[in-house]
Amino acid sequence: MIIKEFENTSDEEVVKLVLNDQKYFIILVKRYETKLYRYISRISNFNDQEKEDILQDVFVKVYVNLNSFNSDLKFSSWIYRITRNEVINNFRKFKRRPQIARIDPEDDFMSRIRSGLDLEHEINNKVDLDNIKQILNEINDKYKEVLVLKFLEEKDYREISDILKIPMGTVATYINRGKKELKQKIKKYDKSR
Amino acid sequence: MTNLDKQILDQIKDLKPIAKWKFLFKNYLIWSLGILFLIFSSFACALLLYLVINNDWEHSKLIAGSFWDYWIASFPHIWFVFTVVFLIISYQNFKHTEKGYRIRHRKLITINILTILFLAFVFCSFGLGNAIDAIDLEQSKIFNQRKVLWINPDKGFLAGEVIEKNEDSLKLIDFEGKLWTIDVIEANITPYTEEGVKILGNQVSEDTFKAKEVLPWSRIFLFEKDFLKELP
Numbered sequence: 001m002i003i004k005e006f007e008n009t010s011d012e013e014v015v016k017l018v019l020n021d022q023k024y025f026i027i028l029v030k031r032y033e034t035k036l037y038r039y040i041s042r043i044s045n046f047n048d049q050e051k052e053d054i055l056q057d058v059f060v061k062v063y064v065n066l067n068s069f070n071s072d073l074k075f076s077s078w079i080y081r082i083t084r085n086e087v088i089n090n091f092r093k094f095k096r097r098p099q100i101a102r103i104d105p106e107d108d109f110m111s112r113i114r115s116g117l118d119l120e121h122e123i124n125n126k127v128d129l130d131n132i133k134q135i136l137n138e139i140n141d142k143y144k145e146v147l148v149l150k151f152l153e154e155k156d157y158r159e160i161s162d163i164l165k166i167p168m169g170t171v172a173t174y175i176n177r178g179k180k181e182l183k184q185k186i187k188k189y190d191k192s193r
Numbered sequence: 194m195t196n197l198d199k200q201i202l203d204q205i206k207d208l209k210p211i212a213k214w215k216f217l218f219k220n221y222l223i224w225s226l227g228i229l230f231l232i233f234s235s236f237a238c239a240l241l242l243y244l245v246i247n248n249d250w251e252h253s254k255l256i257a258g259s260f261w262d263y264w265i266a267s268f269p270h271i272w273f274v275f276t277v278v279f280l281i282i283s284y285q286n287f288k289h290t291e292k293g294y295r296i297r298h299r300k301l302i303t304i305n306i307l308t309i310l311f312l313a314f315v316f317c318s319f320g321l322g323n324a325i326d327a328i329d330l331e332q333s334k335i336f337n338q339r340k341v342l343w344i345n346p347d348k349g350f351l352a353g354e355v356i357e358k359n360e361d362s363l364k365l366i367d368f369e370g371k372l373w374t375i376d377v378i379e380a381n382i383t384p385y386t387e388e389g390v391k392i393l394g395n396q397v398s399e400d401t402f403k404a405k406e407v408l409p410w411s412r413i414f415l416f417e418k419d420f421l422k423e424l425p
Contacts, residue, residue, distance in 0.1 A: 059204075
């Protein structure tokens with residue numbers, strides 16, 4: 001009911017409402033739970049229960065720190081940043097390494113990465129989704145993280161900069177380097193077959 | 194409502210968002226510390242600038258035997274270290290401000306360094322550097338080695354404050370507080386500020402020094418020009 005009523009209200013407006021009344025928080029939860037669950041899946045290899053626990057912690061942190069949200073930022077950038085930090089905290093807790101754990105076929109990831117990374121020649125039909133996932137897992141974590149945000153989460157440079165707390169110039173550098181590394185690995189993979 | 198939604202809402206039920214002032218306070222604190230350490234670094238840099246400008250490089254061989262020995266003995270290393278340490282602390286604070294991450298590290302460091310150099314130049318121009326000459330001799334061993342190097346009458350260097358001027362002599366109190374009579378009959382005297390002088394010459398007796406050259410203790414620096422007073 002409440003979700004429908006505020007369908008066209010911006011996240012930033014909803015934040016103001018939540019600060020006055022907790023009941024509006026469900027709007028943010030509904031808007032972001034699927035996206036964030038998918039994002040956690042993409043950057044980690046936690047099991048379903050662990051991912052749900054992380055997601056819960058993320059929303060609790062979002063609520064508790066709501067007054068620190070700066071409206072110069074997009075709310076989505078802010079909540080993604082909190083999610084990423086929470087995932088990193090859990091990596092430390094469980095002593096795990098970041099992994100590209102899930103790329104859904106419906107993501108249309110292949111075409112996005114082909115055109116976005118200018119890899120038409122490198123990625124042919126012989127290199128399938130599973131191979132790309134494996135290759136992505138082999139590249140440097142910091143480049144991988146930026147590529148996930150750019151091509152899977154479809155964030156722009158400013159948003160990636162705000163999520164990872166790095167300058168936009170560095171985002172561009174990481175994308176270029178990631179792209180280069182990905183190209184090299186795909187070529188190597190192609191030759192080895 | 195899904196199970197997850199319910200769990201989230203249950204968890205926050207008894208919670209309240211942290212007050213805005215706490216975040217603002219933290220933010221202002223980081224900014225204030227950044228600015229404070231930027232000023233500290235500028236102070237240290239002003240003293241460094243003053244000491245380097247006034248270091249007696251032209252007499253280095255005479256004082257220490259070689260330029261490098263003189264460099265090691267007289268370069269204000271401590272102020273260089275303070276400048277760099279305060280610069281790093283200031284940079285770390287600015288980097289951790291809300292939007293500090295948006296500026297490239299190299300750019301942020303460059304802005305910090307240029308601001309520090311500019312402020313140091315301004316502080317130095319208004320005479321802040323002279324403050325380092327006011328500290329006592331014991332502290333000067335660490336913070337102002339130049340002062341220590343100029344209490345060497347047996348080697349021909351003496352410095353201090355002129356308390357009386359006559360046509361052929363000066364009364365001078367050196368940095369150890371000892372009173373000297375300086376014979377300036379054959380001396381080449383460069384106009385000096387009232388703060389002090391350095392003298393090259395020979396020790397004649399326990400409290401008499403024959404000057405060959407009388408020089409101002411510190412060089413004038415831009416706006417300090419008004420302090421310059423020539424000998425009658």
